[in-house]
Amino acid sequence: MNFKISKRIFLNALQLVARAVSSNSPIPSLSGIKLDIENDRIILTGSDSDISIKKELINDEDLKLDVIQTGSMVIDSRYLLEIVKRIDSDIVNFELIDGLLIRISGNEAEYQINGMRSSDYPVIDFKKPVNEFNIDAYALLKVINQTSYATSEKESRPVLCGVNFKCESNVVECVATDSYRLARKYFNIENELKFNVTIPKKSLNEIAHSIEKDSVINVAIDDKKAQFLIDNTIIQTRLIDGIYPETSRLIPTVFKNELVCDSRDILNAIDRASLMRSEGVYFVRLTASKNGIMISSKSQDVGSYSGNLNVESWSGDDLDITFSGKYVQDAIRTLESSNVCIRFAGDMKPFIITSLDDKSVLQLVLPVRTYN
Amino acid sequence: MNFKISKRIFLNALQLVARAVSSNSPIPSLSGIKLDIENDRIILTGSDSDISIKKELINDEDLKLDVIQTGSMVIDSRYLLEIVKRIDSDIVNFELIDGLLIRISGNEAEYQINGMRSSDYPVIDFKKPVNEFNIDAYALLKVINQTSYATSEKESRPVLCGVNFKCESNVVECVATDSYRLARKYFNIENELKFNVTIPKKSLNEIAHSIEKDSVINVAIDDKKAQFLIDNTIIQTRLIDGIYPETSRLIPTVFKNELVCDSRDILNAIDRASLMRSEGVYFVRLTASKNGIMISSKSQDVGSYSGNLNVESWSGDDLDITFSGKYVQDAIRTLESSNVCIRFAGDMKPFIITSLDDKSVLQLVLPVRTYN
Numbered sequence: 001m002n003f004k005i006s007k008r009i010f011l012n013a014l015q016l017v018a019r020a021v022s023s024n025s026p027i028p029s030l031s032g033i034k035l036d037i038e039n040d041r042i043i044l045t046g047s048d049s050d051i052s053i054k055k056e057l058i059n060d061e062d063l064k065l066d067v068i069q070t071g072s073m074v075i076d077s078r079y080l081l082e083i084v085k086r087i088d089s090d091i092v093n094f095e096l097i098d099g100l101l102i103r104i105s106g107n108e109a110e111y112q113i114n115g116m117r118s119s120d121y122p123v124i125d126f127k128k129p130v131n132e133f134n135i136d137a138y139a140l141l142k143v144i145n146q147t148s149y150a151t152s153e154k155e156s157r158p159v160l161c162g163v164n165f166k167c168e169s170n171v172v173e174c175v176a177t178d179s180y181r182l183a184r185k186y187f188n189i190e191n192e193l194k195f196n197v198t199i200p201k202k203s204l205n206e207i208a209h210s211i212e213k214d215s216v217i218n219v220a221i222d223d224k225k226a227q228f229l230i231d232n233t234i235i236q237t238r239l240i241d242g243i244y245p246e247t248s249r250l251i252p253t254v255f256k257n258e259l260v261c262d263s264r265d266i267l268n269a270i271d272r273a274s275l276m277r278s279e280g281v282y283f284v285r286l287t288a289s290k291n292g293i294m295i296s297s298k299s300q301d302v303g304s305y306s307g308n309l310n311v312e313s314w315s316g317d318d319l320d321i322t323f324s325g326k327y328v329q330d331a332i333r334t335l336e337s338s339n340v341c342i343r344f345a346g347d348m349k350p351f352i353i354t355s356l357d358d359k360s361v362l363q364l365v366l367p368v369r370t371y372n
Numbered sequence: 373m374n375f376k377i378s379k380r381i382f383l384n385a386l387q388l389v390a391r392a393v394s395s396n397s398p399i400p401s402l403s404g405i406k407l408d409i410e411n412d413r414i415i416l417t418g419s420d421s422d423i424s425i426k427k428e429l430i431n432d433e434d435l436k437l438d439v440i441q442t443g444s445m446v447i448d449s450r451y452l453l454e455i456v457k458r459i460d461s462d463i464v465n466f467e468l469i470d471g472l473l474i475r476i477s478g479n480e481a482e483y484q485i486n487g488m489r490s491s492d493y494p495v496i497d498f499k500k501p502v503n504e505f506n507i508d509a510y511a512l513l514k515v516i517n518q519t520s521y522a523t524s525e526k527e528s529r530p531v532l533c534g535v536n537f538k539c540e541s542n543v544v545e546c547v548a549t550d551s552y553r554l555a556r557k558y559f560n561i562e563n564e565l566k567f568n569v570t571i572p573k574k575s576l577n578e579i580a581h582s583i584e585k586d587s588v589i590n591v592a593i594d595d596k597k598a599q600f601l602i603d604n605t606i607i608q609t610r611l612i613d614g615i616y617p618e619t620s621r622l623i624p625t626v627f628k629n630e631l632v633c634d635s636r637d638i639l640n641a642i643d644r645a646s647l648m649r650s651e652g653v654y655f656v657r658l659t660a661s662k663n664g665i666m667i668s669s670k671s672q673d674v675g676s677y678s679g680n681l682n683v684e685s686w687s688g689d690d691l692d693i694t695f696s697g698k699y700v701q702d703a704i705r706t707l708e709s710s711n712v713c714i715r716f717a718g719d720m721k722p723f724i725i726t727s728l729d730d731k732s733v734l735q736l737v738l739p740v741r742t743y744n
Contacts, residue, residue: 079675082647083647086647088679108682110677110678110679111647111677113676114675275451275455275483302451303451303483303486305484306481307482
């Protein structure tokens, strides 16, 4: 293995592929990035066995790839990144000099580190699954942002740690819930497909972080894995086993009250109330009466808060409901809308948060029992 | 107690005074900020008993202080800051409504929290010490930055956890050392004074953080405390007991080699070498021979690095010396100079780091024994 390559482009590719690498993998070679050097291209692979990223750099006048000898090698991801970052020239040289010892050099500086045999690296099957569709990168980003926050953090029900993607025609329904709140998002695809898979939250967040510009992403899904093709990068994730619970019956359809207000007003009101918290949790009470809509909170340790909430419209009778302030803030923020519409089905029933602008997304929060 | 005040100015003052407050003080009232409301002013006090800050806000058209009832009260620092930050109007209202219960309110929002009796707050003597001099704020900032980094982190020799300020005429000598490195800075004062005190590093860093603009700072010192008067703010610190060691004999005066180079070149060279570290520590080897000046490093876990160092001038014979890369980087950075001059007294002797522009400051680093 002996090649030269543009530092800038190679470093960008390393940073992308390194996202999949976990530093504490039980398989030593998975702490590294696999480099496959061919005559006209270099293929980088990183994986933590849940998520795998493969990036192909094909030679052009920017990449300035100059292959003196082809080969294949695994190099510790952390050191490889830090070394390439510190190389003091536009071109980095890689040369296998003795056994597994690699020389990485630039202008004035030279590193020598030990690599690992690529034959020790697990074989990763990047074959494309059959159900494929295209989606705009920013649309996918929105799908992920509007759902993944509502997944469960608890490992006890693994299937709730992911977002369920279900398609029976040309509409994909994405649902996430931790059983205290729920997020549901629809998006259309051009072709008709049938799948029902749950993608780990961690993988979706890595995919979201890899989206740098608005392009078309090709998504391919079967019952084993999901693959996202972004430019020359394949991001592939395992799925979460298990049947995702039927959630549609949880979503109320008959409402007693409807509140419409400016998103900032309610976010600020909850933020003011959030000071009354214990152990990081803040419960916020919303009361509607002929005196107006009030947001209040109290904490034995600290004291109490109360303030008016300015609303654009309110319909229905009096209401007295308490909820996790953080859950409602999270839900409103993901809507990315200037207004918010909250519909209540009763003091102890789940309530629905939507925006007036976008009917494709719905957020649901369960109230908490109050001790007033 | 009942008053109104400008939110912006009051919040700024609270943030400043809160710097002295420690949230885990054994004295409960010290977790609070003491407010003394007089007819034309409000006095804020915060302290962790090592460092105390007192700020006077005197009424003017910006402060908009409107005192309905004078009084004195201690309020938990964290909650007070967070509440005032969240008040949604330009003016904040404070009113003692029942016992120790205080109402803090703005436009639409109202908080009620319990305060503490000001009679439970320790009496802090802010009387001015006798030895006083003036110094420009930015000059004091430089004194602190160029010395405090070299203080010891170990509590075993408390006196080394501070910077020693010694004056016998109109020159103040500031010295800090952790016994592996040393920083010495001189500055002139207008009057002749005699003192020899050691100020805790933590206090100096708080003073440095409180300097927002270049003004004149009045410093007053006796054998019990040091006081810094910045605008209407008094920052007062206890001193560290014990006799500061005589350090001048540690500083070599005869040298065998002198290296002058661009600060960035040597900082970058050490940064490149710093990858070869174990447990966060990186030792760097500098070798001078007829082949030039080389910086190198190695680590059993990682590998090795070597690179040329571009120098502006080098004098003396061959040299082979190893040192803590971090210590030399710290020393060079505090010089804030484009060039650096390093003088060596031999392979195993302390070496001196200075800049060509500023003779008032000197940094010393001890080499480490090599295992080559």
